[in-house]
Each structure stands twice: as C-alpha cells, then as structure tokens.
Amino acid sequence: NxxxxxxxxxxVLKTGQSMTLQCAQDMNxxxxxxxxxxxxxxxxxxxxxxxxxxxxxxxxxxxYNVSRSTTEDFPLRLLSAAPSQTSVYFCASSxxxxxxxxxxxxxxxxxxxx
Amino acid sequence: AxxxxxxxxxxxxxxxxxxxxxxxYSSSVPPYLFWYxxxxxxxxxxxLKYTTGATLVKGINGxxxxxxxxxxxxxxTKPSAHMSDAAEYFCAVSDDSGGGADGLTFGKGTHLIIQP
Numbered sequence: 140n141x142x143x144x145x146x147x148x149x150x151v152l153k154t155g156q157s158m159t160l161q162c163a164q165d166m167n168x169x170x171x172x173x174x175x176x177x178x179x180x181x182x183x184x185x186x187x188x189x190x191x192x193x194x195x196x197x198x199x200x201x202x203y204n205v206s207r208s209t210t211e212d213f214p215l216r217l218l219s220a221a222p223s224q225t226s227v228y229f230c231a232s233s234x235x236x237x238x239x240x241x242x243x244x245x246x247x248x249x250x251x252x253x
Numbered sequence: 254a255x256x257x258x259x260x261x262x263x264x265x266x267x268x269x270x271x272x273x274x275x276x277x278y279s280s281s282v283p284p285y286l287f288w289y290x291x292x293x294x295x296x297x298x299x300x301l302k303y304t305t306g307a308t309l310v311k312g313i314n315g316x317x318x319x320x321x322x323x324x325x326x327x328x329x330t331k332p333s334a335h336m337s338d339a340a341e342y343f344c345a346v347s348d349d350s351g352g353g354a355d356g357l358t359f360g361k362g363t364h365l366i367i368q369p
Contacts, residue, residue, distance in 0.1 A: 172356045179262065181343060181359040182297075189355075197356055229296065231356075242287075242357065246296040 142166065145230050145245035152220045152252045160215040160248050162230035168243070170233045171213040175199065175226040176247075182229060188213055220252045255280045255346050259360035267368045272316075272331040274363050276344030279325060286327040287345040287357065288318055297343065303327060314338070339367045 146161045164171065172187035174197075184197030188207040202224060204216040213232075217224060227249050233242040260275040278284055288300040301312025308320040318329045327344060341364050345357040 174356075174359075179361055181257075181361040182345075182357075183359070184356040187356045195355070242299075244289075244297045 143230055143232050143243050143245040145228075145248050147248060148246070149249045150251070152217070152250065154220060154222060154252060156220050157216065157218050158220065159217075160228055160230075160250070162213045162215065162245060163211050164213075164230075164232040164243070165211065166232060166234070166243065167210060168232035168234045169210070171207065172197070172231045172233075173203070173205065173213070173215045174229045174231065175224075176229060177226050185215065185228075217250075222252045224250065225252045226250060255284070255348055255358040257344050257346050257358055257360035259342075259344050259363050261363055262361065263364045263366060265366040265368055266334050268336055269333050272329070272334045272338065272365065274329040274342050274344075274365065276318075276327045276329065276360060277325055278327060278344070278346045280346055280348045282348045285347040286318075286320060287347075288312065288316070288327070288329050289343045289345065290314075291341045291343065291362075293340075300329070300342075334365075334367050336367050336369065339365055341365070 143164045173185040174182040176182045183199045185203050186205040188194045191210050194205050227247050229247050230245040256279045258277045286303040289297040290300050291297050300316050301310045303310050303320045311317045316331045341362050343362050344360040347357050
C-alpha cells in the first residue's frame with residue numbers, strides 16, 4: 140500500500156515553462172486536494188476534488204489547473220510558471236470514516252522557478 | 254469561513270520542560286481539529302485529531318490536545334520535551350464532516366525549538 144505518491148520530488152523550472160505535478164493514491168479515496176507551503180504562511184489550499192470529474196478552487200488557485208479523470212490521480216498543472224510559484228507542494232487524499240475524516244498527505248514536491 | 258491562529262511563530266523550551274503550543278480556531282459549525290508535525294524537508298505527519306466525543310485527545314509521541322469549545326481552542330501539550338520534538342507544528346481545522354472534502358484550513362505554523 141503506497142498511500143499518496145507525488146512526483147517529482149524536486150524540480151527546477153524556468154519562468155514561463157509548464158509542468159505537471161503528479162499525485163496518485165491507491166486507497167480508493169473520494170477526496171483529493173493540493174496545497175502549497177510557503178515560509179510563515181502554513182499550508183494553503185490550491186484546488187480540491189470530491190470525486191472523479193469534479194474539481195473546485197481553494198484559497199490560492201490562480202496559475203494552476205487540475206483535473207480528476209480517475210479516482211486515483213489528481214495532477215496539478217502549472218501552465219506558465221512564475222517565480223511566485225516557488226514553493227513546496229503537497230497532495231492529500233481523504234475519506235469519511237465513522238470517526239470523521241482521515242487525511243493522508245504525500246511527501247511533498249519542492250519546486251523552484253527561476 | 255474557517256480560520257486558525259497559532260500564537261507564536263517560534264516557541265523555545267528546555268529539554269524536559271512542558272511543551273505548550275497554542276491554537277485557536279473559528280468555525281461556523283462543529284469543527285474537526287488536527288495537529289500535524291513536520292520535520293525538516295519532510296512531509297506532514299498527523300499527531301492527533303479531534304472529531305467528536307472525548308475532548309482530551311491523545312496522540313503519538315506523548316502529545317495530547319484538549320478541545321475547549323467555550324474558548325475555541327485546541328492547544329497542544331507534552332509534559333516533557335525531547336530534543337527529537339524539534340520541528341514545525343501545524344494546527345488545522347475542517348468543518349466538513351464528510352471527509353475533508355473541501356480541504357483543511359491550516360494555521361501558519363509554530364517552530365518548536367528545544368534547548369539542551
């Protein structure tokens with residue numbers, strides 16, 4: 140059971156380049172989400188999904204696209220990278236258990252935009 | 254809208270002393286509350302969570318937290334600090350009883366420093 144898998148772990152991009160951060164979970168969770176972590180800001184929600192084919196914006200969605208074609212995968216796309224998108228990105232998945240929600244995080248993807 | 258306030262971006266305690274990390278939240282519905290720990294260059298690890306029931310929640314590594322509705326607080330404590338507790342700690346809230354569907358709202362984090 141791999142849990143939540145993020146790739147790549149480290150990436151350097153040039154301004155204006157595009158890339159996709161991959162996120163996959165093997166727990167058949169309904170819910171998936173992406174966060175970014177910046178110093179002194181905690182984690183902020185970028186986009187989330189409550190099921191295949193359904194996505195919605197979080198607190199900081201600008202500059203990012205997502206899609207959820209399968210239950211397992213929730214890729215995050217940067218269409219035209221900017222230095223302000225230098226951050227650590229975390230993917231999470233969750234389900235609704237009898238004792239509330241249980242949320243699992245990936246190990247993070249460190250992105251630098253130069 | 255929900256929000257989380259962690260009082261103190263840095264907290265320093267001596268090894269063996271009490272650890273107290275403060276978290277206050279706002280939520281329009283009964284909250285689900287979480288504490289996560291993050292070691293340098295690593296992901297987030299769940300320490301403990303409050304959903305319903307007992308307001309004193311015990312977690313891993315000797316940590317516990319108490320949900321106080323009247324004070325809208327969920328402070329994290331540990332009786333005796335160890336050097337290995339040095340890390341970043343995040344408090345988070347969700348008002349979604351359906352499984353964190355719309356994500357968590359995090360505080361800005363508290364960096365715990367342990368003095369030898």
